[in-house]
Every structure is written in structure tokens, then in C-alpha cells.
Amino acid sequence: MKTRLLRLLHLAHRWLGIASGLLILAWFVSGLVMLYVPFPKLDTEARVARLAALQPDSLAVSPARAAEACPTPARGARLAMALGRPVYHFSGGETACSVWADSGEALVVTPELARAVAQAFLPGARLGEIEAIERDQWTVYSTYRPHRPLLRIPVDDAAGSVVYVSSRSGEVVALTTRFERGWSWLGTVPHWFYFTALRGDDTSLWRRLVLWLPPLALLTVLAGLALGLQRLRLRRRYPRGRVTPYQGLKRWHHLLGLGIGGFALTWLLSGWLSNHPFGLLEFSGLPKGAAQRLAGTPFRPPSDLALLKHQLAAAPGGREAEWYRFDGRHYLEVRGSDGSRRLDDQARPAGPIPPATLAALIAAIEGKPVARAELIHEADLYHYGRRNPVVLPAVRIRLADAEDTTWYLDPANGRVLGRVDAANRLHRWVFNGLHRLDFPPLGALPALREGLITLLCLLGAGLATSGCVLGGRRLLRRPSGN
Structure with a gap:
């Protein structure tokens, strides 16, 4: 019975690998490229x-x-x-x-x-x-x-x-x-x-692909790990003291699978979960109406042209101006080559919003008391930047609830930078942690983190390449009894 199960596992790994090998290889190579070259975007x-x-x-x-x-x-x-x-x-x-x-x-x-x-x-x-x-x-x-x-x-x-x-x-x-x-x-x-x-107006096919292709790759890696561990001998070794019964390319495939297979498994799993299949690992959004409550009033295009000219005169050199609202008042943010300046509806510089003001609004929105409201000047585990700079200083508001719900807001304009509860913390550690190796102490050592990801992706690509070559050889063989 054991021999038959091992044989079925072997066949499953072989044919699943033939079906998904190129896909796994593409994911390792593309993930490495994405680490250094982002998708084109005009910020x-x-x-x-x-x-x-x-x-x-x-x-x-x-x-x-x-x-x-x-x-x-x-x-x-x-x-x-x-x-x-x-x-x-x-x-x-x-x-x-x-x-x-x-x-x-x-x-x-x-x-x-x-x-x-x-x-x-x-x-x-x-x-x-x-x-x-x-x-x-x-x-x-x-x-x-x-x-x-x-x-x-x-x-x-x-x-x-x-x-x-x-x-x-x-x-x-x-x-x-x-x-x-x-x-x-x-x-x-x-x-x-x-x-x-x-990625046109109808994305249903794309959603089906990202839902079902990763599990195919996951099964391939799982079967390979199971076989690799079963064939590994650390004590009663194979002839000539080898830990693997294979030679040539199969030997390298076996050893690479044992060394990188666990990472491949967690990487594939976390990448798949990032698309929230079957509702798994879903984000928690803002409470309904939160943005409107913070704004305090619906947007109305200003009618006072003289005020607008006065505001622009108070921020010379601006290249773009945008209106925003907070707590029932309209403000103007003027962006220029030297940064942004914010002006209130009296054309006066808009000062930072006190943490206590923001805390009172968040408590009303959530219907829960605030445990602590503070101005932070350094990133923490849930408010930080990687490719884009993190907004600092920021107001961090912790609620006195079972999930330790925490809000991050920009004190310059009251914009929500993030809201973290149990669901979002889980997503942060499963996706950012497992998929991007974004956890302490690597998070604070970007060069080491990128170097490690590069090495792991290269090893993963080597594992996938060897599997593709072996699969190709198998397909080109003349039919035999199995």
C-alpha cells in the first residue's frame, strides 16, 4: 500500500510539474524583476x-x-x-x-x-x-x-x-x-x-486564472516536498555517502527542492491568498461613511473667486491646487516644486490637526473609546514605506477594543493613511511577511532583505528550470509501460 501511494505521489508530482513548471519558473523570474523595476506609473x-x-x-x-x-x-x-x-x-x-x-x-x-x-x-x-x-x-x-x-x-x-x-x-x-x-x-x-x-472591462477570466492556477502550482510543490523528504537519507545514506539516490540533473532538482521548496510553498500560498480566494484573507475596509464623517460636509465647488486668488497669492510658485475637506471646512492644498502648502477658507496657513481632534472624530465613527492618541515621527510595523516614502509625522489612534483597532491619519489634512484591525494584521503578516520577507529585522535592513529575496528567487528559478528540463525530457521519451 505504501509503495502504491508513493508511486501515485511520484506520478502526481511529475505530471503536475509538467503542467505548471513554466508557470512556477515565470513567477520566480518575474518576482525578481518586480523587486527592482515597478510597473510604469506617473506619480x-x-x-x-x-x-x-x-x-x-x-x-x-x-x-x-x-x-x-x-x-x-x-x-x-x-x-x-x-x-x-x-x-x-x-x-x-x-x-x-x-x-x-x-x-x-x-x-x-x-x-x-x-x-x-x-x-x-x-x-x-x-x-x-x-x-x-x-x-x-x-x-x-x-x-x-x-x-x-x-x-x-x-x-x-x-x-x-x-x-x-x-x-x-x-x-x-x-x-x-x-x-x-x-x-x-x-x-x-x-x-x-x-x-x-x-484586464479589459470584463476581468472574469483573469479572476478565474488567479484563483485556480496557483493551487495547481501549490500541489506540485507539496508533492515534491513530500517526495523529497521521503527520499532524503541523512543517517542510513545511499552508496558513497550520498543523501539522495539521484544523479545528474535529478540530484540537483532534489537538493534544490529540499533547500528552497519551503520558501516556494509559502511564496505561492501567500501570493494566492493576496487575491482573497473564496473570501480568505480579506481586508477590513473603513466603516461605512467614515470618509464623509471626517470631511464633515459634502464637496461643493467654491464660489468665492476673490478668496481663491487670495489663497494662491499666499502660496506663490504653486503648480497645482486641490480642494479637500475636514470637519466641515474646505481647504486648499497648493503643490509646488518645494512641497505643498495648505490654506484654510480664510486664506491663512492651515496648521496641523491635533491628535485629540482626530481621536474624537474616530471615536464617534467607530462608536468605541480611544485608548491612546499620539503623534508618531517614526514608522512602525503597520505604517511604513518601501517603494514609496511613508507619511510622517502621522497620528496613531488606538481604540480600546478587543482587536486593538488602530487608525493612522495625516495631521496635515486629516486624510486616512490606514486602519488596522485583526483581519488587516493577518494580511500584513501573511502577505507582506511571507511573500515579501517584510518582517523584523529584515524590514529595517532593505539591502539585506533585497539580497536575500534575490538569492531565493534565483534558487527557485533554478529549481523550476531543472523541473522543466526533466519534464521536457519525459515528454520526449518514447512511450513505455507507465
């Missing part, structure tokens, strides 16, 4: 740095009046410059809506305007032909939906850049380079199946 700091300085004197229309030109009510607004003219960018509808702030007319994105905007974003660059697209490989995220169709413009430069202009707002919303695209084909795209055909 706020890089985008704002290329904008022209705001010109308060050119404003002739208030945000409230300009918003009347949009088909749906605005839930947010920004002010920037485009081709020497001020423009309001409103958000909240199915599609983005932008209105000229010097005339109150809706901005209409023509090919000529899109080309001029791209030229201003990349001065001196030689632009190619404009192509209207719904999405391509680098714009699959749903965040681009309000701006579709996108106007894709290749750039004849050394970096092989491609710039994407929104057909709704006329803004540059994405910028990629040949380097980013090339490495992402080996990194994020295969790792997360971010292929254009799978």
Missing part, C-alpha cells in the same frame, strides 16, 4: 513637477460656476495650467470633466491640443502620430477609466518614451519608457497576468 510628484506655475490673475471664473459646464456633480476639483491658460479639473463622474478657468467653457480635447500638452510636458521632444486607444498593456488599471479613450503619443527620444493624454481632461496621465516596458514584460505583466486581453 503626483513627477506630474506636478512638469506643470507650469499657476497664474492667479488669469482666473475669471469661480470653480462653482465652471462646474455648471459638467454633466454630473463634482466630488473633487483641482486647478492647474494648460497651454498658458488656467483650467479646473473636476472628478466624480463616469468621465473626467475639465473647464477653462478664464472663460467657463468646457475644455474640448482636440488632437492639436493633446499634441501641444504633450509637447509642453516633454519640451523639445519629437512627437509621433497620435493614436486613440481604449487601453493598452500599460494602461490596464481602472484608474484610467474616467480618461478613456486615451491619446497615445510615441516620442522619438533616447528613452523610447510614450506619453498618454486624457481625451476628457487634456492632462498627461501616463508616461512610460522603453526600459520600464521591457522589464515589465518580464516582471509585473506575467507575475499578475496583467495582459491587456485579460
Whole structure:
């Protein structure tokens, strides 16, 4: 009976490995690439740095009046410059809506305007032909939906850049380079199946793939670990003192499996769980209505043009201004090359929000007492940055409940940076801990952590490669009795 079970396990590992070997290899290689090259993204700091300085004197229309030109009510607004003219960018509808702030007319994105905007974003660059697209490989995220169709413009430069202009707002919303695209084909795209055909409006096939393919790989690794341990002999060794009965490539596959198999198992498991299959490892979101309670009032485009000009004059050199709300009041954040400045509805500098104020609001939202509210100046285990810098100082609010629910908020504007309860702590340790080796003391030693991940991924790729070669040899063999 034992011999028969071992034989079945052996056959299962062989054929599961043949079916999933290339997939496992791709995950190891792509995970290594992702460690060093992220998916192309145009972040706020890089985008704002290329904008022209705001010109308060050119404003002739208030945000409230300009918003009347949009088909749906605005839930947010920004002010920037485009081709020497001020423009309001409103958000909240199915599609983005932008209105000229010097005339109150809706901005209409023509090919000529899109080309001029791209030229201003990349001065001196030689632009190619404009192509209207719904999405391509680098714009699959749903965040681009309000701006579709996108106007894709290749750039004849050394970096092989491609710039994407929104057909709704006329803004540059994405910028990629040949380097980013090339490495992402080996990194994020295969790792997360971010292929254009799978990430369109209908993502049901993509969801099925990320639900069922990882278990296939998990079974392969489990069977291999079981066989590897069964064939390992540390005391009664095989002839010539060997711990493995195999030779050649099989020997290396066996030893690599014993050395890296446990990591492969936890890596595959944590990666699969990050997609919350069957409701497992799901996040806990903010309590219903929390954002509205913190804001204290619905967004209303300001109607006081004189106040807006006064606010902008108090923050000279700004390149973009955005309205936000906190505790019933509207504020303006003005971003520039030297950082951000926040002004209240009297054009005065907005000071930081005291932890006690934030604590009172959180207690009302949660319906639970606050155990401790404090201003932290260093990252902790649940509020920290890796690729992106962490927001500090931050207000940390611990509630007096069984789950030790903890909120992190930005004292500059009251924005929620995170909320951690039992479910989110579990996700942090299962995914960030197991999948990214993001746990003490490695979390505080980034060079050592990245070096260890690189080594483990290379060993994992070696294990998968040897399995693929062995599987290929087996398929090319002439049929025998088994």
C-alpha cells in the first residue's frame, strides 16, 4: 500500500510539474524583476513637477460656476495650467470633466491640443502620430477609466518614451519608457497576468486564472516536498555517502527542492491568498461613511473667486491646487516644486490637526473609546514605506477594543493613511511577511532583505528550470509501460 501511494505521489508530482513548471519558473523570474523595476506609473510628484506655475490673475471664473459646464456633480476639483491658460479639473463622474478657468467653457480635447500638452510636458521632444486607444498593456488599471479613450503619443527620444493624454481632461496621465516596458514584460505583466486581453472591462477570466492556477502550482510543490523528504537519507545514506539516490540533473532538482521548496510553498500560498480566494484573507475596509464623517460636509465647488486668488497669492510658485475637506471646512492644498502648502477658507496657513481632534472624530465613527492618541515621527510595523516614502509625522489612534483597532491619519489634512484591525494584521503578516520577507529585522535592513529575496528567487528559478528540463525530457521519451 505504501509503495502504491508513493508511486501515485511520484506520478502526481511529475505530471503536475509538467503542467505548471513554466508557470512556477515565470513567477520566480518575474518576482525578481518586480523587486527592482515597478510597473510604469506617473506619480503626483513627477506630474506636478512638469506643470507650469499657476497664474492667479488669469482666473475669471469661480470653480462653482465652471462646474455648471459638467454633466454630473463634482466630488473633487483641482486647478492647474494648460497651454498658458488656467483650467479646473473636476472628478466624480463616469468621465473626467475639465473647464477653462478664464472663460467657463468646457475644455474640448482636440488632437492639436493633446499634441501641444504633450509637447509642453516633454519640451523639445519629437512627437509621433497620435493614436486613440481604449487601453493598452500599460494602461490596464481602472484608474484610467474616467480618461478613456486615451491619446497615445510615441516620442522619438533616447528613452523610447510614450506619453498618454486624457481625451476628457487634456492632462498627461501616463508616461512610460522603453526600459520600464521591457522589464515589465518580464516582471509585473506575467507575475499578475496583467495582459491587456485579460484586464479589459470584463476581468472574469483573469479572476478565474488567479484563483485556480496557483493551487495547481501549490500541489506540485507539496508533492515534491513530500517526495523529497521521503527520499532524503541523512543517517542510513545511499552508496558513497550520498543523501539522495539521484544523479545528474535529478540530484540537483532534489537538493534544490529540499533547500528552497519551503520558501516556494509559502511564496505561492501567500501570493494566492493576496487575491482573497473564496473570501480568505480579506481586508477590513473603513466603516461605512467614515470618509464623509471626517470631511464633515459634502464637496461643493467654491464660489468665492476673490478668496481663491487670495489663497494662491499666499502660496506663490504653486503648480497645482486641490480642494479637500475636514470637519466641515474646505481647504486648499497648493503643490509646488518645494512641497505643498495648505490654506484654510480664510486664506491663512492651515496648521496641523491635533491628535485629540482626530481621536474624537474616530471615536464617534467607530462608536468605541480611544485608548491612546499620539503623534508618531517614526514608522512602525503597520505604517511604513518601501517603494514609496511613508507619511510622517502621522497620528496613531488606538481604540480600546478587543482587536486593538488602530487608525493612522495625516495631521496635515486629516486624510486616512490606514486602519488596522485583526483581519488587516493577518494580511500584513501573511502577505507582506511571507511573500515579501517584510518582517523584523529584515524590514529595517532593505539591502539585506533585497539580497536575500534575490538569492531565493534565483534558487527557485533554478529549481523550476531543472523541473522543466526533466519534464521536457519525459515528454520526449518514447512511450513505455507507465
